Amino acid sequence: MEDGYNSVANDPRQPSYAKSAVGQYRGIYKDGKYKNYNLDKANEGTFYVAVRDPERWLTPEAQACNEMPFWVKNGETPPVKNVVTPEILAQLAYKQLPLPTEKAQLKPDGGSKVNLPTWVWLSKLYHAYSVTAQLKVGGVDISATTTATPVSVQLDPGTKDATLFPSSGECAPNSDGSIGTAYEAGDANQNPPCGVAYLRATGGGSYKFTATVTWKVSWTGTGNPGVHPLPDATYGTPQDVTVQEIQAINR
Structure with missing residues (x-):
């Protein structure tokens, strides 16, 4: 997240709206909903992120897999569709x-x-x-x-x-x-x-x-x-x- 932010924010070729967008996105995890990426809770849970199948990433189902990274406590089921489950592992x-x-x-x-x-x-x-x-x-x-x-x-x-x-x-x-x-x-x-x-x-x-x-x-x-x-x-x-x-x- 930090590398992505710095590569845009410190690039003079990037337009202001792009810098603003990456700043707002970074803010959610740095100083907003999450504090410093929950590093102080590293043993208490996990960040989940949407990942598209590279073999069919243009399909509607893959495009619908667009959730922002979110935190889930250990032992809790992520509250989103298409989260990796044993059944999905079985299909893989x-x-x-x-x-x-x-x-x-x-x-x-x-x-x-x-x-x-x-x-x-x-x-x-x-x-x-x-x-x-x-x-x-x-x-x-x-x-x-x-x-x-x-x-x-x-x-x-x-x-x-x-x-x-x-x-x-x-x-x-x-x-x-x-x-x-x-x-x-x-x-x-x-x-x-x-x-x-x-x-x-x-x-x-x-x-x-x-x-x-x-x-x-x-x-x-x-x-x-x-x-x-x-x-x-x-x-x-x-x-x-x-x-x-x-x-x-x-x-």
Whole structure:
């Protein structure tokens, strides 16, 4: 506060109204509502200040975060909207979840034949991921842990002319955390536990196949007993699949 005031008040290039404004602002904390920035109460409370998310600071919600710095005694809840709470920490932790973002592996890879099953699997092991966010400053010590657990992979063949395995198109994680089963030689005549069989050729184009992983997300935090839900997290990358007719000649 003092540095900001001095940089304006002692700059001859600054207009008088700017100097007056910073002087009035400084006065609130120096000699007005607060005395010398409450330095004599440094162990009794904390100043709170509005901070905007730099990734979306121009949004109306961020622009509404414009409260002047204010003092709160230790143990008291700040009397403003959008104060950092365990739930907000949980949302921040949500953004840092290291969820796998791999593309599904297909066999045949990128090309298939009509009525020939395409095996689908994900090679990484899918298990629960957790991130903890903590705010510890002055008399404030709160935290929240956000956890994402994989629940399914939804297959979208990119066309209605297809048969899904299983028929719901929803592949649940295996007991070891894998999804689907990797194709091995000799599996060509079997239906995959997770896969698709196309019923119509693509001609000169392709189908947009997508395997979307859904994660159930929840959080626990300071002063909030129990487990609280957050929106599901989903990830899926479209892949081009070409399908050809099987040509045969009878003699």
